[in-house]
């Protein structure tokens with residue numbers, strides 16, 4: 001792991017009309033670092049993730065990825081989106097494509113890669129997330145946990161430099177949460193740069209290098225997980241933790 005910054009937000013502000021959803025956010029994520037973002041509903045966690053791959057434009061401040069300001073449009077934006085993979089709460093797989101086709105489609109359509117090479121990479125990614133034997137099935141034939149693992153394989157197929165996860169296990173039945181967190185934990189160990197919005201405090205404790213607590217659009221405090229959970233400093237973090245732990 002290096003200390004070189006991959007994702008840097010400086011004085012970022014975002015309003016939805018009168019609502020100040022990102023209020024002077026400063027955050028730097030190093031290459032290979034895993035940052036878990038927690039906070040109450042409506043605090044701006046999803047907006048923060050979406051701002052990083054420019055699904056949401058910001059009103060002021062700067063965001064840089066791998067040393068460059070986020071591009072606003074065109075091919076540079078398409079490249080950014082392929083370098084910053086995103087995994088959502090809802091898996092958003094194409095229902096009428098097989099699992100394998102779902103994983104192959106990004107590299108072929110967006111990056112114009114040759115299908116033979118992509119197929120090989122897609123199969124090895126499906127193997128890595130433990131579902132190579134489901135490759136010819138359709139999403140509806142898989143459990144939620146399996147579908148979310150396909151969504152992770154699909155993001156990895158673009159060979160991203162970072163992955164953003166927005167509550168990836170919130171829509172899953174409890175018995176399927178572990179299999180998705182296991183895949184995420186192994187990615188973290190392998191050095192993937194990850195920003196993870198989650199309510200899974202076990203994952204935060206074990207896989208995160210840093211926990212970031214947001215409330216009302218502000219990044220209220222950040223600390224290594226052991227320190228944050230043992231000794232939250234702000235009243236808002238204490239209050240939040242008392243409700244969820």
Ligand code: ADP
Pocket residue numbers: 016019021039040041042043044045046047048
């Ligand atoms: P979180 O993910 O922490 O629950 P969000 O980033 O989704 O928070 O939302 C932050 C605030 O912005 C919430 O009050 C939400 O209702 C509001 N919001 C989110 N997206 C939009 C939008 N497209 N238009 C208007 N308000 C929005």
Ligand code: MG
Pocket residue numbers: 045046047166
């Ligand atoms: Mg959210």
